[in-house]
Structures are given as structure tokens and as C-alpha cells.
Amino acid sequence: MxxxxxxxxxxxxxxxxxxxxxxxxxxxxxxxxxxxxxxxxxxxxxxxxxxxxxxxxxxxxxxxxxxxxxxxxxxxxxxxxxxxxxxxxxxxxxxxxxxxxxxxxxxxxxxxxxxxxxxxxxxxxxxxxxxxxxxxxxxxxxxxxxxxxxxxxxxxxxxxxxxxxxxxNKKAGEFYTPRSVVHLLGLILDPHEGETIYDPACGTGGMLLECVDHLKENKEDYRTLRLFGQEKNLTSSSIARMNMFLHGIEDFQIARGDTLKNPAFFAADGLKTFDCVIANPPFSLKEWGAENWANDPYGRNIAGVPPKGNGDMAWVQHMIKSMNSTGRMTVVLPHGALFRKGAEGKIRKKLLEDDLLEAVIGLGSNIFYGTQLAACVMVFKQNKETSKKNKVLFIDGSDQVRIGRAQNYLETSHVNQLFDWYATYQDVENYVKVASIDEIIENDFNLNIPLYVEKIIEDNLPSVEEALADLKLAWRESQKAEEKFKTILKEFI
Structure with a gap:
């Protein structure tokens, strides 16, 4: 050996x-x-x-x-x-x-x-x-x-x-989020020494370990972090625990179970709350437990009951309820969560009125395993900075990808660009818009990114005169080429 x-x-x-x-x-x-x-x-x-x-x-x-x-x-x-x-x-x-x-x-x-x-x-x-x-x-x-x-x-x-x-590649997205997306979420969340981190759909533990890596990169003591995760899938939750031990992590709790139906972490007065909450929950989950949400015993019905066949906004409300008084959270969701009407529209309205949403970042399409869907990142904070109150930052990152044959890739340069736009917090033509709550109200609380980030399409078409001149020139050139071809052809006949 x-x-x-x-x-x-x-x-x-x-x-x-x-x-x-x-x-x-x-x-x-x-x-x-x-x-x-x-x-x-x-x-x-x-x-x-x-x-x-x-x-x-x-x-x-x-x-x-x-x-x-x-x-x-x-x-x-x-x-x-x-x-x-x-x-x-x-x-x-x-x-x-x-x-x-x-x-x-x-x-x-x-x-x-x-x-x-x-x-x-x-x-x-x-x-x-x-x-x-x-x-x-x-x-x-x-x-x-x-x-x-x-x-x-x-x-x-x-x-x-x-x-x-x-x-x-089949349903792999349930269990693997591309590292670059995880890294972007970690940069935005920016965890620090002594903080508690919670992932309610932790899969194999990648998001939690990203927070550990974030502290290592910043030369902070990662051993002071306390990590919490819950995962429904038995194999994935077991792998998450092994993953923690193999990374040398000591202070963690990974619970197996259905987070929306049976959350695992409690404090004396209800759900346990955390400094940082991070997740890529299953997209548009169907049987998520809508029947119990109206009278949710854990008090997570803070903005309304999501549709029976789609649990996206149940995850968002669970995560918000899991933030402590100074907490912050990043969550990956399908784009539909930004603009679907009905029950989800009412929930969005309440969350915006409570001024919890700080940013919406649109990601390029086809970067997740097993789905062509384009996803977005939503950033929530219990206490937004004064300069950011009653505003939401919109980032259109749809072209921040490398196009591949079967799949597209969010690379390091794209992650850095998206994070730079997030951190700078100012308008960038074609890409970034800081929208006021009044603009959002005007759009009926619809958060679809193109409503705020308008693409300026440059018209590079020639005038009619220029097009006609080009056509005449091309016609003359083609006639010359034809004459030359005929001359050469005669030599062979």
C-alpha cells in the first residue's frame, strides 16, 4: 500500500x-x-x-x-x-x-x-x-x-x-447544484465567524460547505460556524453528514425529514432562527403540504397560502421565518416565482410591502442539471441598509454564461461580474436597475426582470440608399465573376 x-x-x-x-x-x-x-x-x-x-x-x-x-x-x-x-x-x-x-x-x-x-x-x-x-x-x-x-x-x-x-443527469438537479451557482450565493450571503447557517433543502451539503470555504478564503476561523441542514432524501442526507465529517467539520446538525411538513429545528418559542439561510429547494414542488399551511403550527404563513401544486413560495416563507432579527437569505427559484399571479402574486405583494426583498438576479438558461429552465436568485434581509430601503435591485444575468452543446456554464468570470453588480448597487445600462417600490407597485408587484432592465437594441441597419448602392456593387462583382468563369471554361471546351 x-x-x-x-x-x-x-x-x-x-x-x-x-x-x-x-x-x-x-x-x-x-x-x-x-x-x-x-x-x-x-x-x-x-x-x-x-x-x-x-x-x-x-x-x-x-x-x-x-x-x-x-x-x-x-x-x-x-x-x-x-x-x-x-x-x-x-x-x-x-x-x-x-x-x-x-x-x-x-x-x-x-x-x-x-x-x-x-x-x-x-x-x-x-x-x-x-x-x-x-x-x-x-x-x-x-x-x-x-x-x-x-x-x-x-x-x-x-x-x-x-x-x-x-x-x-436525470433529476440530478435535486441533488447537485452547479458549484458556480453555490459560490455566487455564498458571496452574496457573506457569512462570518460565529454565525449560524441553515439550509432547509441541503441535499448533499454543498451550500453549507460553501459557507465554510467562504470563511477560509477570508482567513476567518471556520470552526466557529454552526451548520444546520434538513434533507428529505435518505441517501442525500446521509451523504451530507459524511461530507461534513470528511471536510473535518465538527459543529453541524443534518436532520432527515420533510422541511415543509415537519421542520426539524426549534427554539423555546417556535422555529429556530439563524443568521444566514441559504437554499436551492426543489423547483415548483407539487405535494408540499398546502392543506396545513393556512393554520401552520410553526407560524410560517406570514404572507399567504401558496398554490396547492407549487411550493416555491412555501419555501420562501419558511426561510424568512427561519431568519433571526438581523438575518439574511439567498434562495434559488424558477423565474415563474417572480411573476405568477393568483396566490403567489399576493404573497409577493406582502413580502414587498414588508420591505424584505433586497435583490433579484436572473441567471442564464440551462445551467442546472436535468432542467432547461432559467433560474433566479432572490436575496432577502430582515433589516436592509437605510440606503436600500423601499428599493429592489434587479440584475439581468441571462447572457452571463458560456454556451455549451448540452448545457450552459456559469463560469468564474460570470460569477464575479454578477457579484460586482450586486455589491456596487447602481444602474448599469442593459444589465442592472435599482427600482423603487413605486415602480414595482406600478407593475402590480410583478418582479419579471425585463419590466425593469430594458435592453437597448441598437439599430445597425443601413439606409435604403446604402443598401441599394451595396446591391449594385454586388451585382457588378457577380457579373465580372461570371465573365471570368466563362473565359476559363472556354479553355476546357
Whole structure:
């Protein structure tokens, strides 16, 4: 087993090859169900061995001392170590299941349920031969702390999440938001030391980790952040928890459950509130729980009941209710949330009258996995700066993309441009408009960006005289070319 430090490129290849081993018997959309838990299991085992070795050397070879729980971040019970699985050749899936459940039980407070519900013992899908190949593949590297830093392993994990979104591309947007969009939200939110961050639709935890990266980039102590997330999907919520541990994050809570029907975080007087709220919730969710919203027990019905078949404005109200008295939030929504009438129009009106909305940023189309829709970012604040009160900033970023064949891309230069426009907060012809509440009232609280950011179409058409002169010139040139062609042709006849 190599004992030198592993590069990010090696790690990425190592992880994507694991997916190739599963290809065939396992559908691409299920790769994550198996590969993420195995990677985490391998990391836990290697770190445990490293901790054991350090304690063993410190105690001059005392095995009992080196096995004491206080020397280990996580306990690995007897028979549940990676090497126990590696030594198995029959009923490998059962042994994996036993090891994963054993580790969860030994570390109930932190790891309960973290490995998800994959059916490892289903031999129709996972033969012993396939699992042995997979275990051997994962065994080629030592993933201890000294050889693989948490950040690098975390980045490789993020790579794998994107890789699976690329492979499946079906409904992948539910579980993967492009990094550039996440980065834009982090820049706007601008979290700082000691703050609480909450993502009510956290997927695999990318938005929360972006806030951690934001502090690192600003040379602030990211360990003072307290991270909270809720996610309905079992696999995604498990991956989010593993993702946090693999990034070396200690202070976090990821709850599994339906946020709109059963929110997970409470304080003494109702819903828990946070400094920063960030999310890319499922677009236009249908069965979101409209029947209970009118008398919502958590007091989230602050602006009205959204339509039964569309939960966009339920997410917005939940997030606003989750901001503390100085809180701020960024949320990704489909463009329809800006202009749909009926119940949503009334909700928009109330939120604008309460002066909670600071900015609307339109993103280019086709940058999200699995949907051609153009999305927008809405920025809300409990207390807007005095100079921004009764105003909303509109940014048209529809052309801030690189056009690709199957998909478009929001690149670093585009993110920087959008953030610069947001931070500068002034009109830019064709792109940015600071609109007053009176202008918005005139438009009946419709927030459709083209109502505010008017594109000036330059008329570069020639005059009739110029067009006629060009036509005559072209006609003369064509006649000359025809004569020349006839002359050349005679030589061959």
C-alpha cells in the first residue's frame, strides 16, 4: 500500500474507477448509494489505525491503552474494521452490512443511520466477485489523516457528487447544484465567524460547505460556524453528514425529514432562527403540504397560502421565518416565482410591502442539471441598509454564461461580474436597475426582470440608399465573376 501523500487527481481517478466496477449490475443513479458509504468506511478504518498506532507508540506498545475510546474520533468494534471485510470471500455483502451497522451502533450520537439503507446482501445486484473487486480497489490507498487531508478528501467527494450528476443527469438537479451557482450565493450571503447557517433543502451539503470555504478564503476561523441542514432524501442526507465529517467539520446538525411538513429545528418559542439561510429547494414542488399551511403550527404563513401544486413560495416563507432579527437569505427559484399571479402574486405583494426583498438576479438558461429552465436568485434581509430601503435591485444575468452543446456554464468570470453588480448597487445600462417600490407597485408587484432592465437594441441597419448602392456593387462583382468563369471554361471546351 503506497505510503506517500495522495494527490487530488489520484483521488478523483480512484473514485471514478470505483463507479466503473459497479457499472452494469448497478444503475448509474444508484452508484452513490454504494460508493459514498464504502469511501467513508475506508476513511474511518484508516484513521482509526493511525490513531491506534500513535497511542501504541506513545505507550511503548500497550495494546489495551491504544484501544481506549478516548484516543479515537470514532470507535470501530471488533469484526467491523475494513480489514475484516477485506479478508472475506463469501457472503461479502452480509459482512459489509454487519460492519456498517456495528460502527453506527458504536457511535450512535454522531453516526446513527449515516451509511444509509443500501441492500449490500442482494447478490442479484452485488455478487461476491463484484464486491471483492470493489473492496480491493478501495484498498489500494491508505486514507489516513497524514496521507489525505480532510479538505482534499472533501474536494474529491464533491467531485464524485458532480461526477454522478453528470452520469445520471436525470433529476440530478435535486441533488447537485452547479458549484458556480453555490459560490455566487455564498458571496452574496457573506457569512462570518460565529454565525449560524441553515439550509432547509441541503441535499448533499454543498451550500453549507460553501459557507465554510467562504470563511477560509477570508482567513476567518471556520470552526466557529454552526451548520444546520434538513434533507428529505435518505441517501442525500446521509451523504451530507459524511461530507461534513470528511471536510473535518465538527459543529453541524443534518436532520432527515420533510422541511415543509415537519421542520426539524426549534427554539423555546417556535422555529429556530439563524443568521444566514441559504437554499436551492426543489423547483415548483407539487405535494408540499398546502392543506396545513393556512393554520401552520410553526407560524410560517406570514404572507399567504401558496398554490396547492407549487411550493416555491412555501419555501420562501419558511426561510424568512427561519431568519433571526438581523438575518439574511439567498434562495434559488424558477423565474415563474417572480411573476405568477393568483396566490403567489399576493404573497409577493406582502413580502414587498414588508420591505424584505433586497435583490433579484436572473441567471442564464440551462445551467442546472436535468432542467432547461432559467433560474433566479432572490436575496432577502430582515433589516436592509437605510440606503436600500423601499428599493429592489434587479440584475439581468441571462447572457452571463458560456454556451455549451448540452448545457450552459456559469463560469468564474460570470460569477464575479454578477457579484460586482450586486455589491456596487447602481444602474448599469442593459444589465442592472435599482427600482423603487413605486415602480414595482406600478407593475402590480410583478418582479419579471425585463419590466425593469430594458435592453437597448441598437439599430445597425443601413439606409435604403446604402443598401441599394451595396446591391449594385454586388451585382457588378457577380457579373465580372461570371465573365471570368466563362473565359476559363472556354479553355476546357
Amino acid at each position: 503506497p505510503q506517500e501523500k495522495i494527490t487530488l487527481s489520484q483521488l478523483e481517478q480512484y473514485l471514478s474507477r470505483a463507479a466503473w466496477i459497479l457499472k452494469g449490475p448497478v444503475d448509474a443513479s444508484d452508484f452513490k448509494v454504494y460508493i459514498f458509504p464504502l469511501l467513508f468506511f475506508k476513511r474511518l478504518s484508516d484513521v482509526y489505525d493511525e490513531e491506534y498506532q500513535q497511542a501504541f507508540e506513545e505507550s511503548d506498545g500497550d495494546i489495551e491503552y491504544a484501544s481506549l475510546p478516548e484516543f479515537h474520533r470514532f470507535e470501530i468494534p471488533e469484526g467491523c474494521h475494513w480489514k475484516d471485510v477485506r479478508e472475506t470471500t463469501v457472503n461479502v455483502g452480509l459482512v459489509i452490512e454487519k460492519a456498517l451497522r456495528g460502527i453506527e451502533q458504536a457511535n450512535q450520537e454522531l453516526l446513527y443511520g449515516i451509511f444509509g439503507d443500501a441492500q449490500w446482501s442482494n447478490k442479484n445486484k452485488l455478487s461476491d466477485r463484484l464486491l471483492i473487486d470493489l473492496i480491493e480497489h478501495f484498498s489500494q490507498y491508505n486514507l489516513s489523516n497524514s496521507l489525505v487531508e480532510p479538505d482534499m478528501l472533501g474536494n474529491a467527494y464533491e467531485y464524485l457528487i458532480k461526477h454522478f450528476a453528470d452520469l445520471t
